[in-house]
Amino acid sequence: MIAATMMARRIVEGKLSNTAQNLASAEKIRNNPKFRELVSKRTRFAWTLSAIVLVMYFGFIALIAFNKALLATPLGVGINTTVGFPLGVGVILTAVILTGIYVYRANGEFDELNRQIIEESR
């Protein structure tokens, strides 16, 4: 019983000191210019890619709503495939590729910067 209480207390204290340490770290991170750099770079990158996806997708929807004839145009004389197919499949493939690009940069460059920030905050 006593052992259990002591253990519980140790866990609580451990958590508290952990939080206190986090607070101190947070203060250092706030003042680290690298943190500003990380946030502004990653935010700009994320919103740029989001804007590309939004424009691409709602552009596709706008074509469906306002210019079906364009999508119905065959790719060439005697060809059955219409413009709409490469466009639609292109949106899917571009979406997959953009997620790949984001993960590549975020898990490489940005995570390295993040690691340095955490390191310097200790």
Added chain:
Amino acid sequence: MTALAGALAAFGTLLATGTAALAAGADLGQAAQQATNWHAIVMFVIFVAGTLGITYWAAKRTKTAADFYAAGGGITGFQNGLAIAGDYMSAASFLGISALVYGSGYDGLIFSVGWLVGWPIILFLIAERLRNLGKYTFADVATYRLSRTPVRSFAATGALVVVIFYLIGQMVGAGQLIKLLFGMEYIYAVIIVGALMMIYVTFGGMVATTWVQIIKAALLLSGATVIAFGVMFQFNFSFEQLFARAIEVHPKHQAIMSPGTLVSNPIDAVSLGMAQMFGTAGLPHILMRFFTVPDAREARKSVFYATGFIGYFYILTFIIGFGAICLVATNPAYLDIVKGGLNLRGGNNMAAIHLSHAIGGDLFLGFISAVAFATILAVVSGLTLAGASAISHDLYASVFMHGKTTEGKEVTVSRYASLGLGVIAVLLGIVFEKQNVAFIVALTFSVAASANFPVLVLSMFWSGLTTRGAVIGGAIGLVSSVVLVVLSKTVWVQSFGYAEPIFPFAYPAIFSMPAAFFFTWLFSVLDNSPRAAKERAAFEAQSIRSETGLGAEGAAAH
């Protein structure tokens, strides 16, 4: 509008009923019971035995709340990517999209694109912040700096509304599909689905759910790959030859190569696009999957893998749809002689199923039927777990007990909640058997886009968000999306029998989602309470954690 409603049905969850509407106009007749399909039953029994074995193994590993809700955070990015794909690719998208392509060609691709483009947005804006700030549910993120009781109550309501509506669609779809594929009574089909999902979730928690989803994703992807390969093989791997034959045999001929009547009205086109894109980013069972990985890095990877698998799958369903035009519509054995035209035996949602028979005979047909059943099980398990977490983690532990409970009790409540949701799902499945549930998908994605998504995104990105703004704005999004769907043609005319719809469009998101954002903003900036000032001030600390992962929930030690 009828075509839109039909398309919706085809997509959503409703299987036999929906596509019949698409193909035959207003016929919402029930799927006819088929002869008992022994190959399918044997393969399905193997799947069930395997997954129950996994559940037994998972149950022994599920001890803490972190195990139950988040598989201890020990799932890798790749595994989670597959599980997300398994959670997201429903039988409706497999059978529904291929049926839509079979019936109208290009229109199917429009829906596929819409269901995919939410994923990059989830990655760029949501996944890593969600992982860094949350623990088990997306409400954790919204309450990071906002007041616990009101915001959790709202978030849990949003989650439960989405989960329950989604479950109705899945259960009705499951019952109709199984009646078709296995020759089993509707009511037994619904009970079997409900019972199995209760067992997976209650005993195996997130570990079992994850593995059921991974296995299902692998089965579905490989099954669809084989069908698509079989189709392309017959056309010398030339899309030109495939399209040429499809144009020749399809009654709509050249029209299948471009957008048809499916999305005719610009408002509905944009509204549907918004619901699909942002609704995906507000689905509680999808968001929950990001807590199963150890850190933000793996969370990002999982979206990349998931997007790749889902995109690949949609391209396959497209080939399958065209393959069905060429290989199924030309074979009288698969056609419904009474209805004539392109109508298939058992309804047009059978396009992919008949195609599997055309390609691989009875054995392969059995395999694909079993995969379709497994697909439903994986989706309903994910939904049930998400709903149970909203009840136990958000409502019970935070709202009712004010955080004064133990992990063990919380998990017990969650298990009972899973059982309760299972029973509710079965009952709703029975009640809605003969209803046209075509509106369910519009409702689910619109609510997710209008209630959950705005609050989640603003809590992550906007320092000015306050409790009052989030609750009022989110509630307006929730209520307006539900009310507009009820007033639209799919419910007001087709279910209630009124002559004219009050809301003239099929999808509410173009109105309800901006309304949610606007009122959340308005009530936040008008909030001058001391609590609001504190909440705004707490944003900086939140952003340090959300950007760097400092202090984020780690993986549990195993």
